[in-house]
Amino acid sequence: MPDSAPPLRPLRGPRGLPLLGNLLAFGRDPLAFLTRLRDEFGDAVTWSLGPRSSLFVFHPRHIAELLAAREGAYELLEIGWAFRQIVGRSVILSRGGDWRRKRALVQPVVRPRQVRSYAPAMVRCAAAAADGWRDGERIDVRAEMALITQRIVLRSLFGNDLGPRARTLGSAMDAAEQAVAAELRGIGLFLPGWVRTPSRRRLLAALGVIDTEIYRLIEERRGREQAAGQDGDLLSRLMAARDEAGRPLSPSEVRDEAVTLWAAGHETTSTALTWSLYLLSGAPEARARLEAEVEEILGDRDATVDDYERLVWTRQIVKEALRLYPPVWLIPAVAREGAALGGRRVRPGTIVWCSPWATHRDPRWFPDPDRFRPERWSPHARRAVPDHAWFPFGSGPRACLGARFAQVEAALVLATLAQRCRLDLPAHEAVPRAGLLVQPAAPLRATVRKRQ
């Protein structure tokens, strides 16, 4: 933890337009806007997104304080219609007692001991993809990573015997995600729920397919209630979960939590992998060290979950990629009555934001912040990084439930790919674009070089 956090006053910020506030400047290039806020105005900045007053905090100590106070002095920001259609009333959008109950029910199914059982699927899906690429073939890295993580999440959620349903479910989720992206690019966020735009109709159609399949899977599993939880997949574990009063989740609650784990875990992790491969392609030494580690630890055999701790350099690469390109780049919280930060009162209703993107690139915590340097995370060097200067999975009571799952997945997939091939990307710089996640603005095409 840094020694002292600067005081929150006097608060300054950029001038905004009447009614719109800083919405236009933010919308034009959000990542550059955030960096400018931090550089020009310091650690705590007032700004406004439309008519709502907002506060941005960049200092790790304020971030720690803010994130620790969620579901206390701060609550969830209400977000768009489209996301709610996908995740329903799951843990990710609930509040108060409802959220506490759901979090307690879902947490055990993704705890480290359970994540072990999903590791073979992670390795198998990555190996199958790499074995399918030909030497010299050009691949779209983001699309391929999305395919790998989609297959992993489908197997982890629903087991190995999905058959042709895997394709039906996978395509429906792709369609749903594209419809949400279209909604965000347009004016969808500002439209009431009853308006049916073409993207909303596509979203509802895709969700219809997903729901039909999931309810069918739940029904099939109910037939073998006694064995619930023993199929070893997330769905059966969710069905077997019981709250303090011994109550299970209802079928629609199971559906909502399953789709949430799927939606929250699939594209976030494939984005982290895409950026890792992009960064490695521009860092020959780091890549050679990765290949040497994989050769030494794995040789010709497939990775297992027990290799995770031993793949030290691989994990440092993932950590550094999550620093430079945190898929989730903004975390908001809304102040309630009695909220405070840095010893100051925060007016109820104020939206307080923090950004892994901006804080991860602050030269005070990461010297030469724009450079890819996995050695920052060696056991010795990482002691110099203040607590909460790196927080790609959030923190506090609402921190990411899948952080362990995602990190094991990213490291095992990266090691499995490095064992089999090299992906060479053109040397020009990829431009990050901030939508729901920070992703490359244009497709990243790589040439596959098979390794012996």
Ligand code: HEM
């Ligand atoms: C690299 C991959 C991932 C990143 C960067 C990421 C990031 C995040 C972040 C920043 C939050 C909000 C935390 C906060 O507000 O403090 C979050 C919440 C959440 N994540 Fe992840 N996540 C990833 C992968 C996953 C995976 C694999 C799963 C499921 C298996 C998952 C499930 C969730 C859930 C359920 C929540 C909501 C928790 C709550 O509201 O109580 N995430 N994630």
